Amino acid sequence: MNEINDNSKDINKPILNELSLSIEAERRKSNRERLAIGLSMAIGSAAIAGVILTGDASHFEITKSMPFIPLAQQSINSLDGYLAKFGEISFPTVLGGIGLTKIFANKNSKLDFIDKISSKEMISDSARKESRTKKILQKCFAGKIAILAAIGVALASFSVSVGNEVSNGPERPIVALMKEIPGNTLITESSQAQPMLDGQLSSSLINRIEMDAKEKGINAIPFTKNLGEITLSDGKTYNTLEFGFEPNRTSKIYWRVSEGCNNIPVYVDRSARIPVNGNINIDGVNANVVGEINGYSAIGREGVEMSDQAMKDCIEKDINAPDYAIVLDSSAKEAQQILDESNINHEAATVITKNQYLNNSLKFWEGNVKPITNTMALFSALFAFVAMGASMAGRLVRNKRELAAMSASGIKNNVIRASEILRAAKDSVIATISGCSISLLTPFIVNSIEAGFRAGIGLEELAVGAAVGTIGCIGGVIKPLIRIKKNIDVSENTRVS
């Protein structure tokens, strides 16, 4: 006690008083600021709640019209292709690189160091006992699954899968239809004809073309197109894309016309899950499902088959009504000749091939949808990149003392860099495998929640996922590793804290 009393003589009370006043003033200032911030938040909260409750915010939307940049669209549309090519090369290269490192690590001390250091975290706050799975992961890869990167891989793979289905899916019923009609040449209103665009050829022109073709011994089948609706007995409805034509008698979709047209026999795509013998209503006409077809549906549109005659009888098609197009089993040159001879009224009509018709459809969907889904894939890659970069930066911070000790002990920074890059490579492989495995499940989910949707995961989608995994994991670690001296300050990090 005496000692304390003795020391108290040295304390400069005026300075302490001044310091105390200064601390009190600072505290008051801090309290005032906190009160102001709290009040602002409370007022903001009340204002937002008021706007929502009064419904004034129901039309709130942030949007911005931007000039269309064709080059940007072209670039983004090519993205999945580039990523797929990159992934096809990167994944086997990275996997092979890891394999070679492991093979030569038995003979080379430095490679042994790089492989072992990159196989597990240096320090960990998790349970000490390692599971068998973790031990296997350590033997093969980096000891754990890079979850965020795996999500990035799965998202990218899924985005491309959806993009491909949205772009290519609408072609599916058209391809099925075109297979049923013999011939490769179409006469349509416009060279840009495609299922999503209406078009018509007059009945007189169609008749003249049919007659002219018949004289030349060429098979000609006109067809109509309609965007209609199916109503089930329980009131559930589906949109339909309907084509009517007179098929070849050997076609599987040929059937006899039923009397009175009260119960037209139809085949419905199995994705609608309408049971055989089920009764439905198509555009006001009762129909009976006599069987299933497969691969005739597109997104939100169910494929239904019926004959042209059935349409005429049951949907009461006016014989003077225009048709959509006519398919000729001839060369384009012959079709052009027939059109020239038949088109005496100079109607808008042109000759295109079936492939042109399909390509028009593909271009339409690619132009409208693919930029969006590819942008999603790009964001997935950025997500993986940023996530892995943050993960790597976090790991450097976590291990900075151990890494600084290595550096101070004479292990070269390039060796440390190599081990961290190999760790990222291992992360990329396991993230690709995990992410792609997740993405393989996504078609089962999305295809069951959207009628006619048939997203699929193939090599291209998996390769895009692999590219995202590689770019995300390895790309993400490059920045912190380039600045390794800044991130790992040997002087600072080897001091006892």
Next chain:
Amino acid sequence: MENKFNFETNNVVEISDVRKSYMGFTVLNGITLGIEKSTITSITGHSGSGKSTLLRIIQGIEKPDNGEVKIFDRKIDYTSSSKVIKNLIKQNIGIGFQSPMLMGNHSVLDNVNLYLEGKSIKPDNLRILELLSRFGMDSQKKLDQPASSLSGGEQMRVALVRALASEPKLLLLDEPTSAIDSKGTQNVFKNLREIVDTTGTTIVTVTHDFDLIKDYTDKKITIESGELL
């Protein structure tokens, strides 16, 4: 001789007028000393006296503001990206830090072996096991254990073995027995003495407990307020 190391020299470390300040506070104020070959030199002093800073300057981790440091007759150039120092350290200097700085998830053996392999040195299993045995870390169970599961004293011993594993000509240790009891401390230094006597290596160690190790050291350097006493 200017650009090469002379491992035959008797003056393993020569320090001339080394000064170091942190944020205007003088830590070392003109230290000049020499360390002779095949000796154990102890640097002692109160907390904050500058003894660890002096050792870290010799280790090449800290850069002096003034003065010169020669190791094996070679002046250390702290400005040349420390490549020279690193190459020297890689083969010839063993470093022990104030804390063990082990890789907690890796086993005891990996902590020693990987440091060697990272420096392209093939581990000599027999020698490493002998060293671990010397410092009481020889049970099979301990060798395979993750370092994080060891006690603080055991971790310091592993760190000591890690520093000795490359057969360094100079061993620079910063309080290597700070987490070890007095009996263990004497045992560690008894073994270090034997290593010096049999291999001819040179040891510089910072310590708080000089009395415990005085029987095993050749020279005591005391620093007070940044100056030699």
